Amino acid sequence: MPEIAELEAYRVLAQNSTGRQICEIDAEDPFYLKRGLTVSVLRDCLVDRRFIAVRRVGKFLTFDVGGHELGLHFGMAGHLLVDGRDAADFDASISHIRETWDPLVVHFSDGGELRVRDRRRLGGVFLDPDLSHLGPDALGLTTEQLAGALTGGRAPVKVRLLDQDHLAGVGNLMADEALWRAGIAPTRPAGSLNEAEVLRLHQGLHDAVTSSIRRGATGGGVFDSVRHYGASCPMEGHPLSHRRIGGRTSWFCPAHQH
């Protein structure tokens, strides 16, 4: 369910894997290993080492083993499990997901394991991922950074919010919620926002990000719950509109988003 809130929950969960010695790697699906990575290279770089630190960069999770870094991306339907546990309070839905072939299992010498489950195989495993192209992280984003991400853009502001090279961590649901909170139409050219609107969008994004992280997951918020036909805006009751923007379904309120 990976937007920034899920990735934050996974980062916290993954703290349980630090300091533990890796004794074996299973990664039987070559498609899931990105950039020519093979399971034997993965084993060479990880086995007998320990995870020293776990970090989140946008929608990536990275595991430092000293000298090398394991990178995980969860695509649209990926989940992280550590010792058979998911992100506990917030990710309970995983228990309903059919267990087939988990694309990555890291076994620890203490008998535990770290596991990636991905029904749709849209995620991936990276070794020493280059994340330098990512924009500033949506968590802790400053107004100036947001302004920089939007400036000069002729694409719809929503497309900019989703562009990980300009702003890292925001997904489809959070982009809609931030724009809804800020009262800005998703189709507005990114560079057309005035100073007050950028300020509003920064506030809306901040609120959407922090509340979803507090909740432990994207979705479940006031606006997320109305993304369906016949729904009305929770702010003033006007029927919501939806259309595809940048290839993604977008919900917005035509009455207060301009």
Add this chain to the structure above:
DNA sequence: CCGGATGTTCACCT
């Protein structure tokens, strides 16, 4: 049967 789904990448147009 068909369309859509919290993501990314790439081909192909304009």
Add this chain to the structure above:
DNA sequence: GAGGTGAACATCCG
């Protein structure tokens, strides 16, 4: 170069 559209990836759900 910028931006748009649609396909692909694979699977489940309504």
